[in-house]
Every structure is written in structure tokens, then in C-alpha cells.
Amino acid sequence: MAPAHCVIKGCKTSIFNKAPGVSFHPCPTSIEMRNRWLHVLKNRCAILDWSKSRICSKHFENKYMDSQRRLKPNAVPTLFPALVTDSASKTIVKPSDAGRTKLDKAFSKLTQAELMSDIKFTLARMKEPINLNEFVNDDLKCRSDAPIEAKLWVLIKKQEYLNNMLTESVLKNNKQLEVMQKSLAETKSGRKEMEQNIENYKYVVKCLQEKQATLEEQIEILTAIESR
Ligand SMILES: [Zn+2]
Incomplete structure (x- = not known):
């Protein structure tokens, strides 16, 4: 729900006390207009x-208003109440969804368990790239001319290995991790029939990296507890 008060410092307008004719307006969505607004609204x-704040028409x-009292696309707030100068107060801009990928948004909604079941499901539809050995040497390094599938596949393998090691090291302390490792092991068996799909590769790389961070955090916490 949108806040009931105008976001401008010193402005007392709210939806409860607004005079007839005063309207509330959302912030712009384009990067260009946001930059212009930020320039005048800082402090x-x-x-x-950007998504929740409202500014009143004062x-x-x-x-900048059209005949129906809507903001024109080029509208910028220019009228402000007199303020006591406070150089220390800076406007805090909340991070917005702009610039985040669909993948990022989908991620933030998933729980760890859902993430793992998603990895499992996605891996089950993937198969090892054809002629992988031609592009990857014994040190698991890809040739520079290797196709993107081969590079991502190797990355997934390395991430998975790392995750397995991390998982092992905390397994004894955490039953949840036991479940996660089991699901990783199960994934391996079905991999031969997997369908090749670049989006899948990218997705899994991201999943595993996310999971790895979580595991490292957990190890850190467990180590801290043990060293007490
Ligand atoms: Zn206002």
C-alpha cells in the first residue's frame, strides 16, 4: 500500500488532510527521470x-500537469517548503528493482529448499555437452574457443564439487545440509539423459553460487560457535 504522506520533508500533506484539488503522484519509472528527480530531491x-514514495501536487x-491533473512525463518537482538547513541529512534512496534481471527477481522469492529442488529439476533436464573433452583439459580448464555450454558445464562441475566439500564439512552439525547433499547426489545419477539448454546452465551456476554463499556463512557461524 502506498504511504499516506507526502515524502517531501516539511510537507504536511497526507491523504487524510489534503485540500481539495491536491493530488498524490508516484515517482517516475525511467532511469533518466529518476536521475533528474534525485538531483532536485536529494536532501x-x-x-x-521509487516504488512506494508519493509526492503531492503542491x-x-x-x-507539469495535464488537463486531468496528471503529471506530464517530463514533470519534475520544483516547489518546496522552506527548510531549516541541515547539511547532514541526506536522502536515502532505496534500491529499486530497476536493473535487476528476471533471474534475480525469481531468486529472491525462493527458499533454500525450493532452490535445491529447482536445481535438481533443472539438472535433470541437462546433459553433458557433446565433445566436452575436446574443449577441456585435464586441469578442468576450458580452451578459449570452447563453446559457452562447455564453459558453463565446467563451472557447474567446479561449483558442485565445492558445494559437496562445503556440505561435507558441516554435515555433522546440520541435518538440513544432509538433505541438500542427498539431493545433489541424486541429481548426478539422472544426468546422462539431460537436455542441453544454455539458460539452464546459467541458472544452475547462479543457484549453486547462491547456495555456496549460504553454506560459507553457515560454516562461519558453526566455527564461531565451536570455538567458544
Ligand atoms: Zn507535499
Whole structure:
């Protein structure tokens, strides 16, 4: 739900007390307009949340309003209440979804268990790239002219190995990790029939990297507990 108050410092307008004719407006969505707004709004709001903050129409000159009192695409707030100068107060801009990939968004919604079942499912549809050996040497290094599938496949293998090692080291302390390793082991058996799909490769690399970070954090915590 949108906040009930205008985000501009010193402005008392809220949906409860607004005078007739005063309207509330969302922030722009384009990077270009956000940059222009940020330029004028820095130090003028405590927190600026691009998706939630609302600004009341008192801060917009008439030239920025259309006949239906909607903001024109080029609208920039220019009218502000007089403020006591406070050089220390800077506007905090909340990170927005702009620039995040679909993959990132999908990720943030998944729990660890869902992530693991997703990895399992995706791996089950993948198969080792054809002629992999031609592109990968014994040190598991890819030739520079190797196709992207081969490079990603090797990356997945290395991540998986790393994850297995990490998983092993914390296994005795954490039953949840036991389940995760089991699902990784199960994935291996079905891999021969897997379908090749570049998006799948990328997805799994990202999944495993995410999981690895979590495991490292867990190891850190466990080590800290043990060393007490
Ligand atoms: Zn206002």
C-alpha cells in the first residue's frame, strides 16, 4: 500500500488532510527521470523509495500537469517548503528493482529448499555437452574457443564439487545440509539423459553460487560457535 504522506520533508500533506484539488503522484519509472528527480530531491526527503514514495501536487508547477491533473512525463518537482538547513541529512534512496534481471527477481522469492529442488529439476533436464573433452583439459580448464555450454558445464562441475566439500564439512552439525547433499547426489545419477539448454546452465551456476554463499556463512557461524 502506498504511504499516506507526502515524502517531501516539511510537507504536511497526507491523504487524510489534503485540500481539495491536491493530488498524490508516484515517482517516475525511467532511469533518466529518476536521475533528474534525485538531483532536485536529494536532501529534500528522508527516504525516497521509487516504488512506494508519493509526492503531492503542491511541489509541481502547473506546466507539469495535464488537463486531468496528471503529471506530464517530463514533470519534475520544483516547489518546496522552506527548510531549516541541515547539511547532514541526506536522502536515502532505496534500491529499486530497476536493473535487476528476471533471474534475480525469481531468486529472491525462493527458499533454500525450493532452490535445491529447482536445481535438481533443472539438472535433470541437462546433459553433458557433446565433445566436452575436446574443449577441456585435464586441469578442468576450458580452451578459449570452447563453446559457452562447455564453459558453463565446467563451472557447474567446479561449483558442485565445492558445494559437496562445503556440505561435507558441516554435515555433522546440520541435518538440513544432509538433505541438500542427498539431493545433489541424486541429481548426478539422472544426468546422462539431460537436455542441453544454455539458460539452464546459467541458472544452475547462479543457484549453486547462491547456495555456496549460504553454506560459507553457515560454516562461519558453526566455527564461531565451536570455538567458544
Ligand atoms: Zn507535499
